[in-house]
Amino acid sequence: MNLSLEELQREYTSALRQHLVLSDEVTFQAAYEIGRRALVEGMGVLDMAAIFHRAMVAVSTPAGTAREAARRFEALESFLLESLSPFEMAHRGAREANTALHRQNEVLEEQVKRIAHEVHDVAGQLLASAHLSLAQMQKKAPQLRTGIAEVRRHLDRIEEQMRRLSHELRPTVLDDLGLLPAIRFLSEGVSMRSGLQVRIESPVVGRLRPPLEIALYRIVQEALTNVVKHARASQVHVGVEVHDGWIHCRVGDDGIGVDRSRASAGAPATGLGLIGIRDRVASLGGTLKIESGQDHGTELCIALPLESAHESSRRAG
Amino acid sequence: MGEGVRVEQESKVRVETEADIVLARQQGRAIARDLGFTLGNATLIATAISELARNIVQYATRGEVILKRIENGSQKGLVVIARDEGPGINDVRRAMEDGFSTSGRLGLGLPGVRRLMDEFNIHSEVGKGTTVTASMWKS
Numbered sequence: 025m026n027l028s029l030e031e032l033q034r035e036y037t038s039a040l041r042q043h044l045v046l047s048d049e050v051t052f053q054a055a056y057e058i059g060r061r062a063l064v065e066g067m068g069v070l071d072m073a074a075i076f077h078r079a080m081v082a083v084s085t086p087a088g089t090a091r092e093a094a095r096r097f098e099a100l101e102s103f104l105l106e107s108l109s110p111f112e113m114a115h116r117g118a119r120e121a122n123t124a125l126h127r128q129n130e131v132l133e134e135q136v137k138r139i140a141h142e143v144h145d146v147a148g149q150l151l152a153s154a155h156l157s158l159a160q161m162q163k164k165a166p167q168l169r170t171g172i173a174e175v176r177r178h179l180d181r182i183e184e185q186m187r188r189l190s191h192e193l194r195p196t197v198l199d200d201l202g203l204l205p206a207i208r209f210l211s212e213g214v215s216m217r218s219g220l221q222v223r224i225e226s227p228v229v230g231r232l233r234p235p236l237e238i239a240l241y242r243i244v245q246e247a248l249t250n251v252v253k254h255a256r257a258s259q260v261h262v263g264v265e266v267h268d269g270w271i272h273c274r275v276g277d278d279g280i281g282v283d284r285s286r287a288s289a290g291a292p293a294t295g296l297g298l299i300g301i302r303d304r305v306a307s308l309g310g311t312l313k314i315e316s317g318q319d320h321g322t323e324l325c326i327a328l329p330l331e332s333a334h335e336s337s338r339r340a341g
Numbered sequence: 342m343g344e345g346v347r348v349e350q351e352s353k354v355r356v357e358t359e360a361d362i363v364l365a366r367q368q369g370r371a372i373a374r375d376l377g378f379t380l381g382n383a384t385l386i387a388t389a390i391s392e393l394a395r396n397i398v399q400y401a402t403r404g405e406v407i408l409k410r411i412e413n414g415s416q417k418g419l420v421v422i423a424r425d426e427g428p429g430i431n432d433v434r435r436a437m438e439d440g441f442s443t444s445g446r447l448g449l450g451l452p453g454v455r456r457l458m459d460e461f462n463i464h465s466e467v468g469k470g471t472t473v474t475a476s477m478w479k480s
């Protein structure tokens with residue numbers, strides 16, 4: 025116990041002792057102020073509970089009449105509530121911030137979707153017009169054929185780049201057909217580029233909540249990129265299934281594996297690109313497990329609740 | 342507060358010292374318990390009073406806390422009005438953001454009070470003072 029905690033404990037115990045003799049606002053205020061100071065000094069609710077427990081033990085007296093005991097319990101409860109009240113305030117703040125973060129994420133995805141659409145459709149139409157103009161130009165001036173052909177090659181390259189960018193931003197197949205078709209589409213691309221064999225197994229049909237589909241798509245995308253970059257694997261399997269209100273997603277490879285000591289700590293995870301996955305999983309209230317051994321490949325096991333905590337609490341409340 | 346809110350009774354506490362904060366809390370808690378608020382909500386009301394009164398002592402030196410019973414149809418509630426003639430707040434919007442002050446970063450202070458109460462309103466003029474009105478309805 026450090027000094028400030030000892031000091032808090034002493035003050036708390038003494039205030040509680042007074043409170044039990046004479047429940048008045050002065051001792052309530054003391055409980056509140058001690059709780060507030062504990063919060064400011066970085067202590068948590070459990071520290072406060074421990075302080076309360078120690079104080080309660082310290083001031084315990086032999087049980088009197090039933091009425092005295094009841095009054096005592098009531099005084100203990102109100103005193104505890106006072107010292108926890110600052111934590112309630114902080115907790116509400118954190119909850120509000122988390123909701124805001126969620127909303128912001130949704131807004132960002134929405135913007136990305138719009139940009140992807142603009143890049144794909146609008147710019148695509150403009151390019152088509154450019155091609156038409158070139159065709160007309162060539163009719164009028166056949167001698168420019170070589171030059172026009174070169175411009176066309178540039179335009180085709182621009183179009184290819186834009187299409188890729190648009191798909192990376194937001195695959196339309198995800199919005200139109202859902203998670204598994206999108207993962208299949210993604211895997212085909214990865215296989216073509218890297219030679220990696222990707223096997224997809226999933227009994228899941230139908231659609232999930234959009235935030236879940238987007239998150240899982242991005243997670244699989246990141247996981248496959250990791251495999252290509254680091255794992256030296258020849259095969260990878262992706263499994264998606266639903267159990268008891270959770271969606272489970274596994275991405276496993278037959279590569280070199282990651283050293284346990286390196287995969288567990290926070291810092292090396294940055295190098296493995298796992299931080300993004302971890303944050304995404306955490307923001308949806310899910311879990312991430314990494315199973316790996318030297319030369320035994322790596323498997324990421326992700327579990328996300330099908331229903332958001334936000335929605336279910338709203339329903340409950 | 343919407344129309345049709347009936348004010349029943351009020352109590353006014355001058356706030357300048359720690360002892361005044363205790364008195365304001367005591368009045369607020371008494372009214373809250375009398376209105377039938379749960380122990381938990383009465384505690385939250387006392388907390389809101391603490392934070393508002395603390396701001397008065399800290400930034401305006403002195404001021405007052407007014408506690409009123411309110412009614413809206415069959416609903417009963419309590420409003421806390423914390424008023425001072427201190428320096429006022431230059432940027433009220435920023436003052437209501439978490440992270441504006443040390444206590445704000447932890448969700449305490451004015452943003453904390455806003456989250457504890459059902460309704461919250463702040464009016465401040467530089468050089469004239471600040472009035473915070475916060476109410477809780479009995480559910």
